[in-house]
Amino acid sequence: MSALCPEHVSANKESIIRELVEGKECASQLKLLFQNPSGPHDTTTPSAQQLVAKILRSFAQSISVLTSSEADGEILAISCNDRSPEESGESSKRSPPSAKDRRGCYNRRKAADTRTKISQTMEDEYExxxxxxxxxxxxxxxxxYFRCTRKHDQGCKAVKQVQRIEENPEMFLTIYIGVHTCKDNLKAPEMVTDSGHWESYLAPTESNKPPDDDQKASSSTPTVKQEYPKEDTPLSEITDNSDPNLWPDLKDFELSEPLKMLDKLDFGVDQSVGFGTDHYLHLEY
DNA sequence: AGCATTTGACCTGC
DNA sequence: GCAGGTCAAATGCT
Incomplete structure (x- = not known):
């Protein structure tokens, strides 16, 4: 797990630092912008939106590098675990040897990079x-427990955990762990407009929900995987930002209403949630 | 037949 | 030792 070559680690570290420094600079600019909204602007001055996008991109890049480093370690771990008990000198605790049955054999991920969200549906913009x-x-x-549908073909490590809120069973608490390193997993990104209420994009639309989809609050296992490769709403329409992984976060900026009951909840993970603009995205390494 | 979900087994971390 | 997280066989669905 710690058998990464030093050059690789060093290069990753530099890359992460570069991204974070850039993000910090953008945050500083954003701060100045907020402090002095009517300050001097010329055409080269980035807008607040651009700055936010840059900051998020920096985070996403850093996370991407970090997660890919973790993945390297995981591959090593898996290859070690794949050895038979005889080879590894490990005596199996299980009664039926059935070397094929590896249920429960895994590397438990740390609770790093977690975000929580409360919504009326367990669906979101990913598959x-x-x-x-x-x-x-x-x-x-x-x-x-859900994993990204691209886990196997693209090695995406994003997972989420969804649980009904006891105090309000119509609402779901979703904990996102890890970030999407995959491409093309976005279901059907929709523009969040000023008039758009948060529910409008959390709830399935007519075009992407199954006709009998009224079980969202009644079934413990609603439809999860729905392949609607809708590509008529390119992200480039939403903004000039090119990283699709950013948009869930940006959209989450809109979240504020469903969080009133949060102080009643006792989360078992380090988390923060979306009160306004800068609390939703919580990164922890 | 192929894919997704369910469910019990089993492992990890506390 | 226990609770929670993940795996994979079994089952269901299209």
Whole structure:
């Protein structure tokens, strides 16, 4: 797991630092912009939106580098685990040897880079595959586990956990862990307009929801994987920003209403949520 | 038949 | 030892 070559680690570190420094500079510019909105502007001065996009891009790049480094380590771990018990000298605890059955054999990820979101649906702009569900102690509702549908073909490490909120069973608490390193996983990005209420994009639209989709609050396992390769709303229409991974975060800036009950919740993970502009995205390494 | 979901097994971290 | 997270066989659905 720690067998990365020093050159590789160093290059990654430099890259991360470069991205973060750039992000910090943009944040400083943004701060100045807020402090002095009517200050001197010329055509070369980036707008607040551009600065936000740059900052998020910096974070995304840094995360991408970090996660790819982790992935390297994981490959090593897997290759070690793939050795048979005889080869590794490990005596299996399981009674039936069935070397094929590797259920539960995994590297538990750290709770790094987590974000939480509360919404009326467990769906979002990404495609997810459910891989597990667990009853949680002292919780009425089970927790569902989802991974990115691109996990296998693109090695995307993004996962999310969804659980109904006891105090408000119509609402879902979603914990996103990791960031999407995949491409083309965005379902059907929709422009969030000024008039657009947050529910309008959290809820499935007529065009992308199945006809009988009214079970979102009643079924414990609503439709998760829905392949609607809708490409008629290119991200470039939304902004000049090119990184699709950024937009969930930008859209989350719009979130504020569903979070009133948050102080009643006791999350088990380090988290922060979207009160306004700068609390939703929480990164932790 | 192929793919997605369910569910029990089993591993990790505390 | 326990709770939670992940895996993969079994099952269901299209």
């Amino acid at each position: 997810w595959r459910k891989y597990g569900q667990k009853e949680i102690l002292n919780s009425k509702f089970p927790r569902s």
